[in-house]
Amino acid sequence: MSSLRGKRIVLGVCGGIAAYKAAALCSKLTQAGADVRVIMTKSAVQFVAPLTFQTLSRHDVYVDTFDEKDASVVAHIDLADHADLFVIAPATANLIGKLALGLGDDMLSTTLLATTAPLFIAPAMNVHMYENAAVMKNMETLRQRGVRFIEPGVGQLACGYVGRGRLEEPEAILAALERYAGGAQLLAGRKVLITAGGTVERIDPVRFLTNDSSGRMGFAIAETARRMGAEVTLVAGRTEGPLPGGVNVIRVQSAQDMLEAVLAEAGSSDIIVKAAAVADYRPAMKADQKIKKSEHTMTLELVKNPDILQTLGSRKKDGQVLVGFAAETERLEEHAMDKLVRKNCDLLVANDVSKPGSGFGTETNEVRIFDRNGNVEALPLLHKLEVAERLLELAAARLRRSEAAEPPLEGS
Structure with a gap:
């Protein structure tokens, strides 16, 4: 059974010769059991008639913002709220540019501004248009906002050029959407413990030692684990931005606080991801009152903090997956x-962290994932949610292999 069965998908179709592939995609999504609603731009209807998508989806097709088909709702808001997933295929350079700038001047772009659903974009255009600096910048802007791109293929283009720019095949787009939707139950019934942010080591009541960690990577992992069905506990130090919803949050300050909170939860956790940037040292003495300035220099004695990851590693139970x-x-x-x-x-x-887009405080990350055999996977610069998805897929696979390798209970 397809992981898309019962999912509500809004399919946006832009004007381009590749619009005929969108009809095949619509058909495949419907056959997979998805409830598909189609929005076409006015340019798209020059290539494929709305009746084609109406027949394939068994729903009205939307083109004009002002063509309200149901007086009880505002169409673009209703469609935006309706979507579990939103996919644009094909996506033109024009639509990508409008979305990056937050412009809404037609039915598709207005609905996109109103939706909170995960968004997949499958571009299709001339190779030089695709490689244009402005288009590349717009795509990078959208990636940093969490938009997922289904990259175009390389081959003969309708304009006569050979290069990157042809819309990915409907089967591949369907597979990408199924992988995403299939992750919804990947960690069902599992307990995942995550640490995030930087720790705060007090010097006195108004001063402290910390680092540049924003907690965004840990937040992305927590949000993704929850979406995959896990019961998530997030131990968060000093962070920036809103906390992920639907998870149990334990707020801490110092490394010692974090250690105690983590050890209290670790025993019942199936996967532990220590994404927090814990201070290696803390002041030997914390002043009860603000330290007044006196001399030109001040010597601050530091002592080593407990190593949380090493402590977890030394206490790791059989079958538990520990990620550092x-x-x-x-x-x-x-x-x-x-x-x-x-x-x-x-x-x-x-x-x-010295690479642009891969350090603290960014929405993106470029990582390499290792196990005891060496490099497992090298991920390019991706949004942290995409990094989190791949990391948790690898952790879940290890968990399953570990359980499969366990000997049967005596007498079973």
Whole structure:
């Protein structure tokens, strides 16, 4: 049974010769059991008649913002709220540009501004248009907002050029949507423990030591684990931005606070992901009152904090999957493998924080994932939600393999 059965999908169709493939995609989505609603741009109807999509989807097709078919609702808001998934195929450079700028001047772009559903974009255009700096920048802007792109293929284009720009085949688009929807139950019944953000080590009541971690990577993992059906506990230090919904949040400050909170939850967790940036040291003494400035210099004595990841590794129970993170600036693989072995991790996610878009405080990350055999997977620069999806897929697969390898209980 397809993971798209019962899903409400809005399919946006832009003007281009590849619009004929959108008809095949609509048919495949409907056959997979999805409830498909189609929005076409006025240019799209020059290539494929709305009647084609109406017949395939068994629903009215929307083209004009002002053509309200049901007086009880506002059509573009109703469609935006209706969607479990939103896919644009084909997506033109014009639509991508409007979405990046937040413009809404037709039925499709207005509905896109109103939806909160996960958005997949499958571009199709001339190779030089696709590689145009403005188009690339607009796509990067959308990636940073969490939009997922189904990259175009390379081949003969309708304009006569050969290169990247042809709409991905309907079967591949369907498969991408099924993979995403299928993740909804990947961690059903599992308990996932995640740490996020930086810790705060107090010097006095008004000063502290911390780091640049925003918690966004940990938040993305927590949000994705919840979507995959897990019961999620998030131990969060100093963070930026709104907390993910639907998860149990435990707020902490110091490394010691985080250690205690994590150990209280670790025993019942199937997967532990330590994405927090924990301070390695803390002040030896914390002043009860604000330290007044006196001399030109001040010496601050620091002592080592407990190593949370190493503690978890030493206490890891059979079948539990432990995932660590390593933020590096040099010799990434060497440092990552050393940390993985020393701290008894199953997976280690390493990133070079000196690279643009891969450091603290960004919406994107470029990572390499290691296990004891070395590099498992190298991910390009992706939105952190996409990194989280792949990481949790790998962790879930390890969990299943571990359980499959367990000997049967005596007498069973």
